[in-house]
Amino acid sequence: MTEEPVPGVRREVPAVARRDVEPRLLRAFVAVAEELHFTRAANRLYVAQQALSRDVRRLERELGAELFARTTRQVTLTADGERLLPYARRVLAAQDDLLAAVTGAARPLLVDLNSPGLVFGRILERARELAPECELMARFESGLTGSAADIAAGRLDVSFGRFAGLDPALRAGLDQQPVRYEPMAVLLPAGHPLAELDAVPLVALAGETVYAGAGNPKTLEWTGLARLLFEGRGIEIAPPAPLAVGAEEFERIMAKNRHPVLAVVDFPAMPGAELRPLVDPVPLSPVSMVWRKGLSHPGVTALRTAAAELAAEEGWLEKPSDGWVPAADARIMQLHSS
Structure with a gap:
């Protein structure tokens, strides 16, 4: 027989166990989960490693689950840690959105522009014109492969480059928007015979050894594109060279090795070198804007809008009739074009 409620009398309901998790503990967990290294995670959060370890242990106690398997050599996520990670990311993203909505501001957004x-x-x-209230900070590194790893780890927000050249496992955690089919070019050392041409047919590079970033772990997607382009055309990829940081060092290494360099038509002018577009066919570098999946930020919206506007105004996504692009890249660019 069920008990009838008594009017005007509040019935006591048995308390249900409830655990409120502090966002700080979730940030500690996500940082370690993405870095798989306590020291790097602590540096990323600007906290002492001991404090970070305490927060992770406290979260494990509160949840009653071991989130990491720790040894003296490595840190890995447990099955419980793997299950928690996507939820923790969503909670933190929601908190960022809440703070932005209340304060009318958002955290600075770090954008990698590859090269000045x-x-x-x-x-x-x-x-910046579309969202003047946002702080969009630029950095200049090299290569989407390196940037994508930073985006996945939360050290960077947005970058640009060849999305199809990334590892599929890495792509799974990222979003992208096609921006441009960028015509490719060759940077020729001073005095090179091909520098006399206004444009260099690909067939003219047969027998040449061309530098395309081989050996640079941050530019694997670019080297991969070069391999696809050079295949069957008698063009060799130059072996790894010392990684040049800055225009002066790049110029010195180029003058020393005398190898043509695979580039794009908008590559900045460099003393002692001549930039020539490639033709017959026109090879295209498929460029996307890339950001972390689930990232909600008014700066990302502004960047996406800006990229779409410029692409429409200048025909960046219109392929020339004699344009060349790998089939896998074309599928990805078309699939995500709106």
Whole structure:
């Protein structure tokens, strides 16, 4: 027989166990889960490693689950840690959105433009005009492979490059928006015979050894594109060279090795070298804007809008009739084009 409620009398309901988890503990967990290294995670959060370890242990106690398997050599996620990670990311993203909505501001967004002088800088300038309340910070590194790893780990927010060249496992955690089919070019050392041409047919590079970033772990997607382009055309990829940081060192290494360099038509001018577009066919570098899946930020919206506007205004996504692009890249670019 069920008990009838008594009017005006509040019935006591048995308390249900409830555990409120502090966002700080979740941030500690996510940082370690993405870095798989306590020291690097602590540096990323600007906290002492001991404090970070305490927060992770406290979270494990509160949840009653071991989140990491720790040895003296490595840190790995347990099955419980793997299950928690996507939920923790969503909770933290929701907290960031809440704070942005209440304060009317958002955290600074870090955007990798690859190299000064490229068209990505124009996208950033337009986005700053569209969202003046946002702080969009630029950095200049090299290669989407390196940037994508930083995006996945939370050290970077947005970058640009060849999405199809990334490892599929890494792509799974990222979103992208096609931006441009960027015509490719060759940077020729001073005095090279091909520098006399206004444009260099691909067939003219047969027998040449061309530098395309081989040996640079941050530019694997670019070297992979070069291999696809050179295959069957008698063009060799230059062996790894010392990684040059800065225009002066790049110029010195280029003058020393005398190898043509695979580039794009908007590559900044360099003393002692001549930039020539490649033709017959026109090889295209498929460029996307890339960010972490689930990232909600008004700066990302502004960047996406700016990229779409410039692409429409300047025909960046229109392929020339004699354009060349790998089939896998074309599928990805078309699949995500709106």
